[in-house]
Amino acid sequence: MARRRQAVTIKHVAADAGVSLQTVSRVINNEPNVRPKMTERVQASINKLGYVPSIAAQRMSGSRSYLILALNDRERTIADWRARQGTDWVDQMLLGGMLKCAEHGYRLIFELVDTHNDHVERELAAAFAALQPDGVILTPPHSENPLITGFLAKQNIPFARIGTRSAGPGIPLTMDDAGSARKATEHLLELGHVRIGFIAGSQEYSLSQRRVGGWQGAMQAAGLPMNGLLAQGDFSFESGAAAARTLLSAQDAPTAIIASNDHMALATLEVAQELGMVVPRDLSIVSFDNTPKIRFIEPSLTAVDQPIAETVSRAVELIIEAQKSGETPTEPTVVSAELIQRSSTASPRANADVGAHG
Known part of the structure; x- marks a missing residue:
């Protein structure tokens, strides 16, 4: 049979x-x-x-291929895979995208593209010729690359742009980066911190500035100064360590630091420990991403849980809806993140035995 x-x-x-x-x-x-x-x-x-x-x-009908193509950055993805550092961005993309595609009888195809490649249009044209996708999902920084968005706009198929609010073709979606940073800052303010440092991510991503803006908005609303509390990183561990040393070596050092991703948060924890500080007694730390590695260290890190799977799932829905209706939404779809409280944040007045959040 x-x-x-x-x-x-x-x-x-x-x-x-x-x-x-x-x-x-x-x-x-x-x-x-x-x-x-x-x-x-x-x-x-x-x-x-x-x-x-x-x-x-x-x-055979000639109208649809029932394939959705998800594009991710080649250099960063391969570096993460080779480092085996527990980054699960791709896993979460596939989780959300594949399950939602299956609900609608579609397939998700995952491809890596070099954002900095001068031949990116030729690369995309080859993928399109082979796959003939019904829609495309772009992740940062592809979602703001005019070569890529311009090429897709000419293909007459819907495409989703994750992590952007900028004007242009395609369906914009964000994970509420400003709101998430504000939520993280307000959590620390409620604990009693007034000197809250922030380590920004790569300037190549517009979401990095939105996260800075969320932190600034919360600090301004609380009437607190921000001089000397912002340090620039690029999402790498090394940049996070350098930024943390700058912040923690200042005369009026912060009692809490928000880092724009897990790599930089882990670097901040390491630098703090090198300086003889105890987290969270002497320094509270909040991270972005909530990848597996930060849950199993000591102390486990409080983090903004990026809703990657939910966002990609929503992107698939919007692409399929646009394919059927011929219309695409112009206003960004916002998928809100959650703040997961763990052991790395406490009142600045707490000691090693009291006040930690688990």
Whole structure:
């Protein structure tokens, strides 16, 4: 029986139902111009023969490929994979994207593209020729690369731009970077901190500035000065360590630091320990991302949990909706993040035994 099922093709279904290949294809693709009785007839043959539609069969109608292409940065992704440091951005992308695609009968294809490559358009053209996707998901910094967004705009297919609020073609989505940074800052303010440092991420990403803006907004609302409390990083461990040393060596050093990703937060923790500080007694630390590695260190880090899976899932929904309607939303879709409180934040008045949040 298993062999027979593997051998069943769209031709067998068409012959059993007594209809054309095109009719079977339209039923598989849920095309609107098929009579209900014909749909029932074809579906009965599909069920009887145990036929599983293939992408090739779904493409026969010529209208859709049922493929969504997700693009990520080649250099950074490969570096993360090789370092094996527990970064799970790609895992979360695939989790959200693949599950949502499966709900709608689509497939998610994952490709790496070099943002800095002068031949990026040629690279994309080759991928499009091979895959003919129905939609594309762009992640930072691709989502703000005019070469890539310009190329996609000419393809006449919907594409989602994650991590951007900037004007331009495509469907913008953000993970509320400003709101998340504000939430992290307010958490520290509620604990009683007034000297709250911030380590910014790479300036190549507009979301880095939005996170700085969220921190600044919360500090301003509390009437607190920010002089000497902002340090620049680039998301790497080394840049986080340098920024943390700058902040913690100041005469009026912060009692808490928010780092724009987990690498820089871990670097801050290491620098603090090198300086003889105890976290959170002497310094509270909040991170962005909430990747696995920060949960299993001591102390475990309070972090903004980036809703990557939920955002990519929503991007898939918006692409499919746009494919059907021919219309794309212009206002950014905002997916809010959650602050996960752990052992790295406490009142600045706390001692080693009292006041830690677990």
